[in-house]
Amino acid sequence: MTRLPVWLSQHLAALRVVLVLTLTTGLLYPLGMTALAHVPGLAAPARGSELKGTDGSMVGSRLIGQAFTDGKGNALPQYFQSRPSAAGSGDGYDPTASGASNLGAESVVDTLATNNDPTTFKPSLLTQVCSRSKAVGDLEHVDGSRPYCTGDGVGAVLGVYYTGGTSGTVTKVVSLNQACPAKPFKASYRGVAVVCANPGEDYSAAVPVPVRGDAPAHPVVPADAVTASASGLDPQISPAYADLQAPRVARERHTTEDAVRKLVATCTTGRTLGILGEPGVNGLRLNLALDRTYPKQGA
Template sequence: MTRIPHWLAQHLAALRVVLVLTLLTGLAYPLAMTAFAQVPGLESRSEVTAADGRDAGSSLIGQSFTDAKGKPLKRYFQSRPSNAGTGYDATASGAGNQGPESVVDTADRPSLLTLVCGRSKAVGELEGVDGSRPFCTPDGVGAVLGVFRDGGTSGRVTRVVSLDQACPARPFLRSYEGVEVTCAESGADYSRAVTVPVRGDAPADPVVPADAVTASGSGLDPHISPAYAKLQAPRVARERGASVADVRRLIATYTSGRTLGVLGEPGVDVLELNVALDRTYPQQGA
């Protein structure tokens, strides 16, 4: 009896594995999920119906609650920022792809730090609270200096520029190590400067929660933190003519706990909460 060569046996075994996995993951699993989705009562669980009976959207996909100019509608809870297209575009899900090192603005794109600072300032103004954060200037950009030294990265300071404050902005610091701080001139090359983020005197635990100033990885997260929802409660209550306590109770109703009790953090579904607001505290002409 002729034995199959060892190398051929290995290739045949690999081929069998590929065929089995293809059948399982490419055919059996999709068919099983499709069949499961057809079970009565499951196929439309994420749909949210507005107070007037219209389809308001999905509880699994976030959306913005802004006017035509992008300004927040004060009568609604606001979602977190989104990098999906122009904002919550389900066909363009994605992240901003900026990380902790993104602290210096470029001509065509603000840094992640400046985005966070600007959002925190805007939320603070909307909610009537302190929107300051560490490493942010009072005007809502990154508090980052470009320090030039006569020895390159060491030595005497010869020039200092507030890198994220474009002229004619007034620098957030008057001087650094005895040298006057200037604003950043358009088109100037500051690549030889040493980048120095400045913490400032903002509280270590900002009033504005982190999810209010950062986008999710998909850009489609429908939830905000309970802390961010509670921060918005006084404004929404005022706009709706309701008590803050009643609005907070509504927040609690639409707050979900950790998955399986241990995964993730509690979240508030913004769409479901806003639809409940329209039903409970309708506004004429809104």
């Protein structure tokens, strides 16, 4: 019997492996997973956990949050607002750009806008939290104050100059996040008058000193209302944030707060396995339920 050359035998073996793997992983496996995805109970998650609006069209996924704002980024008062998002530009919640701001606890000094160009302004994490807390407070008509925040919604941080660099006699104090001609949140520090900051000026020689202020230790505006999730796509808000928004939504929907809170309860999930995580309210599900049950008049 004539034996095939070694090189030909090796090529034929390689071809058989390619054919078997192509059939298995390229055809049988995808078909099997597709069939499994149509099993009752798995079909909806396999399609992305889609949610449909009052007209029957797909409006989003129960797994991905979205903003409920107008074309200018202003909150639509008839809807529960989501937590902030750092995913993508604009209002965030871009599923193709999942991510966080990557700013940490030491991010307390802003890069002020120069030449009246708002695109050059880079807020610190502290100022982002402060401005969001003020905005929520204004929207819900509650106290939006927070420790280490000024009344105008920026980080309450002084830049202190000492004779010895980091110690000694105070010679100059600047409110680092309040651009001139703003009035500094604090008139003086250790006997030295506080001045506003000049955009573009180098304050790197100053020692940043956050000032706590007299805001309550437990702010009215909850933490998830002012901080983004790690993915930037979190669809849930805390029950505390939902409860804070219920009076406004009830007014806009011309119904009672109790009726709105009953809908909140139907969209609230508890801790995973009873011990992991925290209870959460799915914002998109809740707003869709509102549209179906209490449609806004004139909308």
